[in-house]
Amino acid sequence: MADGGGEPDQLAGERATAQFDVDGMKVAWAGSRHAVEVADRMARLVASDPVFRKDTRTMLSRKELFKDTLKKAAHAWKRIVELRLTEEEANLLRLYVDQPGYVDLHWGMFVPAIKGQGTEEQQKKWLPMAYKFQIIGCYAQTELGHGSNVQGLETTATFDPSADEFVMHSPTLTSSKWWPGGLGKASTHAVVYARLITEGKDYGIHGFIVQLRSLDDHSPLPGVTLGDIGGKFGSGAYNSMDNGVLRFDHVRIPRDQMLMRLSQVTREGKYVHSDVPKQLLYGTMVYVRQTIVADASKALSRAVCIAVRYSAIRKQFGSQDGGPETQVLNYKTQQSRLFPLLASAYAYRFVGQWLKWLYTDVTQKLEAKDYSTLPEAHACTAGLKSVTTSATADAIEECRKLCGGHGYLNSSGLPELFAVYVPACTYEGDNVQVARFLMKTVAQVATGKQPVGTIAYMGNIQHLMQCKSAVNTAEDWLNPAAIKEVFEARALRMAVNCAQNISKAPSQEEGFSELSPDLLEAAVAHVQLIIVTKFIEKLQEDIPGPGVKEQLQKLCSIYALHLLHKHLGDFLSTGCITARQGALANELLGKLYAQVRPNAVALVDAFDYTDHYLGSVLGRYDGDVYPALYEEAWKDPLNETVVPDGYQEHLRPLLKQQLKLSRL
Numbered sequence: 001m002a003d004g005g006g007e008p009d010q011l012a013g014e015r016a017t018a019q020f021d022v023d024g025m026k027v028a029w030a031g032s033r034h035a036v037e038v039a040d041r042m043a044r045l046v047a048s049d050p051v052f053r054k055d056t057r058t059m060l061s062r063k064e065l066f067k068d069t070l071k072k073a074a075h076a077w078k079r080i081v082e083l084r085l086t087e088e089e090a091n092l093l094r095l096y097v098d099q100p101g102y103v104d105l106h107w108g109m110f111v112p113a114i115k116g117q118g119t120e121e122q123q124k125k126w127l128p129m130a131y132k133f134q135i136i137g138c139y140a141q142t143e144l145g146h147g148s149n150v151q152g153l154e155t156t157a158t159f160d161p162s163a164d165e166f167v168m169h170s171p172t173l174t175s176s177k178w179w180p181g182g183l184g185k186a187s188t189h190a191v192v193y194a195r196l197i198t199e200g201k202d203y204g205i206h207g208f209i210v211q212l213r214s215l216d217d218h219s220p221l222p223g224v225t226l227g228d229i230g231g232k233f234g235s236g237a238y239n240s241m242d243n244g245v246l247r248f249d250h251v252r253i254p255r256d257q258m259l260m261r262l263s264q265v266t267r268e269g270k271y272v273h274s275d276v277p278k279q280l281l282y283g284t285m286v287y288v289r290q291t292i293v294a295d296a297s298k299a300l301s302r303a304v305c306i307a308v309r310y311s312a313i314r315k316q317f318g319s320q321d322g323g324p325e326t327q328v329l330n331y332k333t334q335q336s337r338l339f340p341l342l343a344s345a346y347a348y349r350f351v352g353q354w355l356k357w358l359y360t361d362v363t364q365k366l367e368a369k370d371y372s373t374l375p376e377a378h379a380c381t382a383g384l385k386s387v388t389t390s391a392t393a394d395a396i397e398e399c400r401k402l403c404g405g406h407g408y409l410n411s412s413g414l415p416e417l418f419a420v421y422v423p424a425c426t427y428e429g430d431n432v433q434v435a436r437f438l439m440k441t442v443a444q445v446a447t448g449k450q451p452v453g454t455i456a457y458m459g460n461i462q463h464l465m466q467c468k469s470a471v472n473t474a475e476d477w478l479n480p481a482a483i484k485e486v487f488e489a490r491a492l493r494m495a496v497n498c499a500q501n502i503s504k505a506p507s508q509e510e511g512f513s514e515l516s517p518d519l520l521e522a523a524v525a526h527v528q529l530i531i532v533t534k535f536i537e538k539l540q541e542d543i544p545g546p547g548v549k550e551q552l553q554k555l556c557s558i559y560a561l562h563l564l565h566k567h568l569g570d571f572l573s574t575g576c577i578t579a580r581q582g583a584l585a586n587e588l589l590g591k592l593y594a595q596v597r598p599n600a601v602a603l604v605d606a607f608d609y610t611d612h613y614l615g616s617v618l619g620r621y622d623g624d625v626y627p628a629l630y631e632e633a634w635k636d637p638l639n640e641t642v643v644p645d646g647y648q649e650h651l652r653p654l655l656k657q658q659l660k661l662s663r664l
């Protein structure tokens with residue numbers, strides 16, 4: 001036992017009760033033995049490097065934090081070059097550095113935008129400079145007045161044939177670019193989205209590569225106004241990022257800096273559109289949404305890891321005679337709040353892996369000029385992004401509450417994790433754009449067209465519109481086919497209800513507008529079905545390691561059945577299940593929580609996170625929580641002096657005055 005009542009042995013005991021092979025689970029989580037090995041190596045590399053320390057990050061001022069971010073980014077790059085890391089290793093190293101910064105946008109959006117929308121020639125010119133960090137880029141789309149409505153952007157790029165140049169201009173205050181990460185202080189270049197005007201005609205939004213700062217002294221180029229948009233939610237957290245404002249005053253760029261894969265402007269100023277669908281303009285968003293889904297499982301698993309380990313250490317009540325109190329992880333309420341989140345972390349991990357595959361597949365098809373799967377890729381990435389980010393943000397906050405008072409301390413890691421994570425719900429759009437795609441599919445099914453991919457189930461409309469679940473005992477819910485059927489029936493019936501109600505509206509647009517809350521719920525039902533289905537499909541793979549598949553089967557059931565319990569109204573109102581079947585699902589959930597209990601700590605160990613990456617005294621691997629909490633408190637700047645600054649000016653006079661008053 002550690003000094004002061006911390007109980008490291010407690011976690012060793014928890015680990016000993018695991019009924020599965022943790023190494024095998026690490027492989028299932030990471031995707032392959034190779035992925036475990038690389039992630040482990042990169043995590044340890046970061047954890048052992050003092051430059052990457054982050055334990056006092058929440059105590060830094062904004063300026064100090066930003067400088068620290070620049071230092072870490074430069075050091076990370078130095079290590080990547082020195083060690084000749086592969087792209088996979090470099091991405092992991094940046095992940096474990098765990099500090100949002102301009103590099104995220106440089107690699108995550110600037111480079112992909114040029115790759116996706118630039119011609120071969122443009123890629124040859126710009127990518128080598130970006131790969132070597134000779135230029136730093138960001139993605140400047142959103143404006144002060146317009147974010148979600150991309151077609152409403154106001155920045156103009158007017159072609160001047162006399163000079164063979166575009167003139168970039170911000171005509172109004174609301175056209176100021178506002179939010180792009182890395183823009184405020186770090187970027188030298190941006191992919192800027194602006195209205196293309198040539199021969200007096202507005203051709204809508206297009207992308208342009210624009211240099212913003214001098215490569216000699218980093219000062220803004222003539223006509224360019226730049227700055228940071230100000231402090232954001234939470235201490236530390238996303239304030240390491242220089243989200244920026246940008247205004248153009250008739251800034252000229254050469255014609256060949258328009259990204260011309262989708263459409264071109266000729267030397268004479270003629271607008272030419274290629275055979276590439278115009279939606280590819282949004283391709284960078286599809287890419288980044290796919291990475292955001294993968295990130296959801298990382299953020300959620302971190303929070304869950306902290307909450308599970310701490311719940312195994314923390315004890316409250318249960319002893320009337322001075323004996324040991326009960327671990328809070330043993331309380332059924334704690335389990336019923338925490339284990340669905342544990343299951344969700346695994347569910348998001350697997351759906352994220354599948355989405356990455358889907359994105360790669362679509363990209364290969366696009367290269368072969370097959371654009372048929374683009375709408376599905378858009379619907380899946382936008383839908384999964386929206387559902388997984390909002391559930392993850394809620395889950396991190398739930399984990400904070402599950403850690404009681406100590407969860408509110410910065411040293412728990414949870415406040416910062418929440419503050420860093422929560423904007424993921426907003427950036428890249430918060431609307432479930434999948435609803436329009438569903439309505440189109442319902443219309444196509446009515447004409448006899450057979451849907452494929454994630455909407456293939458809609459082709460089974462005859463059965464799904466009238467089927468009744470055959471579940472008769474709680475254990476019947478363990479059958480994946482029983483779960484899949486009710487999730488499919490619920491999603492389809494909600495979509496068909498919406499389509500029928502839209503058809504009664506005076507116009508389709510009015511119907512869409514009036515029914516948008518219902519459409520959103522139908523979209524969520526469809527997205528949840530995708531996540532459940534991908535989890536079930538994962539279980540059909542060969543998953544080596546004693547007991548690994550069995551644990552995943554339990555987590556899959558918990559994930560699906562907790563959704564069923566939470567959205568019982570949907571399942572009942574669409575007639576997919578009866579109230580009794582709903583009660584049986586709940587009964588099984590209770591049994592599954594009891595079965596997961598002895599495995600809980602090992603299931604979070606399988607995420608393979610270092611203490612550095614977790615950044616939480618509550619989630620420490622050794623469970624030695626109390627001494628660490630105590631020690632952390634003394635690091636606070638407020639504890640640098642015993643008597644606080646301000647005592648002489650503000651406390652002493654007050655106390656003296658109280659003394660005088662009491663003598664009166």
Ligand SMILES: CCCCCCCCCCCCCC(=O)SCCNC(=O)CCNC(=O)[C@H](O)C(C)(C)COP(=O)(O)OP(=O)(O)OC[C@H]1O[C@@H](n2cnc3c(N)ncnc32)[C@H](O)[C@@H]1OP(=O)(O)O
Nearest residue numbers: 104107108141147148150151279282286291378427428429
């Ligand atoms: C190293 C890696 C690290 C990475 C870490 C990154 C860190 C991240 C840090 C933070 C980074 C934050 C960075 C940031 O935040 S960057 C800024 C992100 N901004 C947004 O996300 C804006 C959100 N708004 C939208 O997405 C709008 O709804 C759009 C633009 C789509 C409206 O559009 P529009 O006004 O035109 O209306 P429409 O709805 O009629 O659509 C028209 C048609 O287009 C199809 N369609 C729509 N969209 C797509 C699509 N994407 N792919 C393929 N197709 C698409 C659509 O189905 C329809 O098809 P059809 O019905 O006609 O057939």
Ligand SMILES: Cc1cc2nc3c(=O)[nH]c(=O)nc-3n(C[C@H](O)[C@H](O)[C@H](O)COP(=O)(O)OP(=O)(O)OC[C@H]3O[C@@H](n4cnc5c(N)ncnc54)[C@H](O)[C@@H]3O)c2cc1C
Nearest residue numbers: 139140141142146147148179180181423426427428429430
């Ligand atoms: C931390 C952070 C980083 C960002 N990084 C970048 C970046 O690098 N580059 C960049 O270009 N942008 C960036 N953004 C901007 C981001 O993409 C936008 O904030 C986002 O697209 C939402 O747009 P908005 O802020 O205009 O919200 P709004 O669209 O104004 O949303 C306000 C509310 O209106 C609702 N709403 C909007 N339209 C509709 C509709 N049609 N139907 C129903 N409801 C609707 C929304 O759901 C929301 O509830 C970033 C934002 C944040 C917070």
